[in-house]
Amino acid sequence: PNSINYPIVFCGAALLGHPVCGVNPDSTKEELKNFAEKTEAKFVVCSSESLNFVKNALFSKEIKIFVFGKKKASEERIVFLDSEFLGVSFDEDVTTTLSARSRALTTPDDILLAPLSSGSTGDPKFPSLVVFLSKNKEKFGSFNLKTLKTILCGSAPIGKKAIEEFLEKYPHVEEFVQGYGMTEIVCLSHLIPLENSAKDKKHFGSCGKLLEGFEAMLVDPETHEIRTHPGESGELWLRSDSVMKGYFKDDEENSKILESSGWMKTGDVLYFDEDGFYFVVDRLKNMIKVNGIQVAPVELENIFLELDFVSEVSVIGIQDADFGEVPVAFIVLKKEEIKNITLQEAVEISRNHVHSKVAPHKQLRGGIIVVEELPKTSTGKVIKKELQSLAMAEHETVL
Structure with missing residues (x-):
């Protein structure tokens, strides 16, 4: 779960030269086992509340488990970390990794973060919270939502009518910002300009303009022709230094979405208007x-x-x-x-x-x-x- 300890684990692991892979705490035992196998995990860090779940999911004695808590370790592979980070026992394997400080992240090919994601093959999440607030305003009568000034909406497109309905019911909202991003590009490639976004009705439903540092083109998935005119839809291809190097040890999937020229196929169908604003049509596989x-x-x-x-x-x-x-x-x-x-x-x-x-x-x-x-x-x-x-x-x- 979200914890103040997360940045400590992330930064510490980075200094030691260990890639970090975050795992959803709601994952099942089968999913956790699968994640550990895919990433070839050597260490797991968890809370004391999650220990039994982690132990039952990961039987391998080779995976050392670090636990935030003050309990006594029940197995040799389990190390408890108290809140003061005092008295922590490191075995020889862990101590050896300290030498990684001298080589950690010394080349562009070193892995810092190995995120798990549905990625380019996953389905989008409809921005259900915005729709829920619009459709169920009467349920929030006892709450003061007038301090809600900015909406940041991502994960899936939301249409013009839905935005208009939301802003009509919550007129105090000053900014309604959509963006386009995915795990494979680290963050965002497109973003709505932040100034007066709630008043720019012409571009409601857009995921914004292409950000600096990115190149984009729309490609017809069947003819492979590049779409160059406003209103013409095609699969979005992106190129940037922030695009991932590839899926971990998955050459087959990498060959499907990564071009040798540096372009990455997002799997999303978009079009742009005469002002350079992009609009998401849908996932290519959902069409x-x-x-x-x-x-x-x-x-x-x-x-x-x-x-x-x-x-x-x-x-x-x-x-x-x-x-x-x-x-x-x-x-x-x-x-x-x-x-x-x-x-x-x-x-x-x-x-x-x-x-x-x-x-x-x-x-x-x-x-x-x-x-x-x-x-x-x-x-x-x-x-x-x-x-x-x-x-x-x-x-x-x-x-």
């Missing part, structure tokens, strides 16, 4: 191909969220014999907003609203499925594999 025409789930999701009674939504593609793939929507309804209509009527209103705003090939031929909640990871990411399974097992609420 639904209807009769060979690309359909972006995010576009349909944003239209659903224009309805007051729709709390959350996720759109996926399912196989279809006639069209190749078709969109199907999973929606969570606000029950207090549909007291005067039936569930079937709510679904029909939703369908008609979406269909009135999109071309025929984007229509929801896969149906609309109402669920109590969307399956999510601990970080708020919708688990689309579970939705795929549910789509196969369920029939839509209204045909």
Whole structure:
């Protein structure tokens, strides 16, 4: 978990020449074991509350466990660190690493940080907190949110209508900033200009302009043609000194996304406007191909969220014999907003609203499925594999 000890561990390990890999404390035993194997972990640092979990997940006696606490070690491989950092026992293996001070991070190829991430193959997280605040303002009546002045939004695109709705309900917010980034580029490559962002309605929904130190180009994933005109979408390729060197010991994946010329394929489809502002369309792998025409789930999701009674939504593609793939929507309804209509009527209103705003090939031929909640990871990411399974097992609420 987040702790004041984290920067101490990070900086200390860096000085000793050890790459650091942070692990989500909500990880399962299987995930922790997998992480340790992938990163070839030699040491684990944890809290005393997490010790039993770590011990049960990592059986290898070769992995030494350092624990923040004052308990007595129950195994030779466990070292307890008290809050004063006094009386810490280092065995010969740990002491030997002190010599790493003289060689730590001496070349550009030395690894400082080995982050674990869904990365270029993972699904985005919809900015659910902003949407939740918009859709459920009545729940926060007893809280003073007038001190909330700046919103920083990332992880997934949020549409213009959703931003307008949020700012209408929270007019005291002065800045609404979106950016584009990913673990593989360390931080951000695009950012909305910080001044008067909440008033720049023309660029609501944009992830911003390309930051200094980055090069970008949009490439058609099928023809490999470079998109050079405003409004033309393509996969975003980035080049910068801050782009990762590659995935650890995964040459196959590296060959898919890293070009010898230094370009990295992000796996995201974007376009830019005449002012140089970029807009995220969707993940390339999430695009639904209807009769060979690309359909972006995010576009349909944003239209659903224009309805007051729709709390959350996720759109996926399912196989279809006639069209190749078709969109199907999973929606969570606000029950207090549909007291005067039936569930079937709510679904029909939703369908008609979406269909009135999109071309025929984007229509929801896969149906609309109402669920109590969307399956999510601990970080708020919708688990689309579970939705795929549910789509196969369920029939839509209204045909």
